[in-house]
Amino acid sequence: MKFASQSVTTEKLASRKTLKKPKLEQLDSVLFKWFSAVRSEGKPVTEPMIVEKAKKFGQDLGVAESECNYSDGWLRNFKFRHGIRRLDVTGETLSANQNSAEKYKDEFEKIVADNDLTPEQIYNADETGLLWRCLPTSTLAGGGEKAAKGFKKNKDRLTVLLCANASGNHRVTPFVIGKSAKPRAFKNVTHLPVQYDAQSNAWITAALFKDWFFHHFVPEVKESFKSLGLPEDTKAILLLDNCKAHPPVDELVSGNIVATLLPPNVTSLIQPMDQGVIQNFKCFYRRSFIQGLLNADCDVTDFQKKFTVKDAVYAIAQSWNQVKNTTLQKCWRKLWPAANPASDLTLQTDEEENHQDALTKVLDVVRSTDNPLKNLPEDEVEEWLLIDENEPVEQELTDEDIINIVVNPQPTQNLEENDSDAETEEKEKISWAEAAESLNKFISFAEASRVSGDNRDMQGLQSHRNRRHFEGP
Numbered sequence: 290m291k292f293a294s295q296s297v298t299t300e301k302l303a304s305r306k307t308l309k310k311p312k313l314e315q316l317d318s319v320l321f322k323w324f325s326a327v328r329s330e331g332k333p334v335t336e337p338m339i340v341e342k343a344k345k346f347g348q349d350l351g352v353a354e355s356e357c358n359y360s361d362g363w364l365r366n367f368k369f370r371h372g373i374r375r376l377d378v379t380g381e382t383l384s385a386n387q388n389s390a391e392k393y394k395d396e397f398e399k400i401v402a403d404n405d406l407t408p409e410q411i412y413n414a415d416e417t418g419l420l421w422r423c424l425p426t427s428t429l430a431g432g433g434e435k436a437a438k439g440f441k442k443n444k445d446r447l448t449v450l451l452c453a454n455a456s457g458n459h460r461v462t463p464f465v466i467g468k469s470a471k472p473r474a475f476k477n478v479t480h481l482p483v484q485y486d487a488q489s490n491a492w493i494t495a496a497l498f499k500d501w502f503f504h505h506f507v508p509e510v511k512e513s514f515k516s517l518g519l520p521e522d523t524k525a526i527l528l529l530d531n532c533k534a535h536p537p538v539d540e541l542v543s544g545n546i547v548a549t550l551l552p553p554n555v556t557s558l559i560q561p562m563d564q565g566v567i568q569n570f571k572c573f574y575r576r577s578f579i580q581g582l583l584n585a586d587c588d589v590t591d592f593q594k595k596f597t598v599k600d601a602v603y604a605i606a607q608s609w610n611q612v613k614n615t616t617l618q619k620c621w622r623k624l625w626p627a628a629n630p631a632s633d634l635t636l637q638t639d640e641e642e643n644h645q646d647a648l649t650k651v652l653d654v655v656r657s658t659d660n661p662l663k664n665l666p667e668d669e670v671e672e673w674l675l676i677d678e679n680e681p682v683e684q685e686l687t688d689e690d691i692i693n694i695v696v697n698p699q700p701t702q703n704l705e706e707n708d709s710d711a712e713t714e715e716k717e718k719i720s721w722a723e724a725a726e727s728l729n730k731f732i733s734f735a736e737a738s739r740v741s742g743d744n745r746d747m748q749g750l751q752s753h754r755n756r757r758h759f760e761g762p
Contacts, residue, residue: 313352313357315350315695316347316352317367318695319695320346321367322495322686323342323691324339324371324373325533325535325537328531339364339367340359346688346692347359349689349692350696370539372538372539389554390623393552393555394624404524408629409513410454411454411625412453412454412510413455413527413529413561413562414451414506414527414562415450415529415562415567416448416493417448417677418447418448418680418681419448419677419680420445420677420680421601422593423445423673448466448491450466450501451562451566451570451609452527452562457614457615457617457618459513460612462484462505462606463606463609464486464505465484465486466488466492466493466497467485467486467598469487472597472598473597474597474598474600481602482603482605485602490684493532493534493683494683495534497534498534498536499536502543502548503543511546526547527541527546528549528560529548530551531551531553532683533683534682534683535550560624561620564621566612566616566617568674569612570608570612571608571674572674573607574604574605574608575651576650576651579651648674651674652670
């Protein structure tokens, strides 16, 4: 168990904050980043391996032998600083291990009991790669076309971080990472339904994660506690996997809000977000995306060009909100069965249930139209739903990369969009009068054609129409 796992009381948090900085801070940071990367891949790490790697990094960084003796005391202090309690004695690969998962569950429940935590106070966050403009390989273009011959999967990608608590009553605003800090599609947009940032390859980085933790996650958790009538200093734990881009947990502390790591060999078995939640989210996203194609009066290629990163982030926010509270509760069942003992959670495997549900919902959309899309083979739709299941969310780092990240940290790019999204035409700012006229036309169309859906949707549209003097254009 990591040190952060045990440090949820105010007294222990205070003691951790007073830890002395390592004498050779760069070497310490580089070594721990390497350690986290190796462990995240399920590979074994022994104490001799750490010492040998430290010596190599020390040479690369120009650390003289007189400055660091790599003694047993040095190793002990390194492990203590980073909450490393156990290392592998053997050289066995850390494959997913049910016995280890059961042992961790006992440790986790002890943390919960010792700190009197409720499901509202425990969160899990996980990143996933999203190919946001990808369509099934043989997607048919338009009503008069037979097929989109030579069509290739669109590889535009975003990284999406999803986070929610174990009670299912608080889903944190999605964090989306794109390739550009200023997409053209965001021009004149003053508010987005997600937290958005950028990295040149749309990867999560330690700097981006820390910014999200302190400036978005912590404030939203405090606001959630406030809405529940809980004290401002209420404890909260964020459970994370061993993604190489996650900072050390001792850097993720804000008052009584802390982070802790799952053991690397149990993540796929018991990490809540991996138990069907992300798959369910992607189902809703892809159903929305393919519905957009069916409604579009253009072929596949034109639709993909017109579908911007702004469209994607709105679809991401909507899809995240469509994930049911019960789904967010059920995903904790393998790690923490006691979190929702009174709910009607079945014993059916979450992954199987969500996968079949996803396939059924998308097929229902496809089969319900006169568009030739209805002829898409079921196996191809199923493949499409899982197309980015293993899409990377972080950079594969060499030793040189790790050193460079620590020694020469680079700020987030602040460039205008330079990839395919740049094809989007700049849009003029729309006046209130123009927006109101268009809204009236849409309401009339919806009322006449019975495509309004839920009555609450129509009421919401009418409410916006009647709010003549609201803020913004």
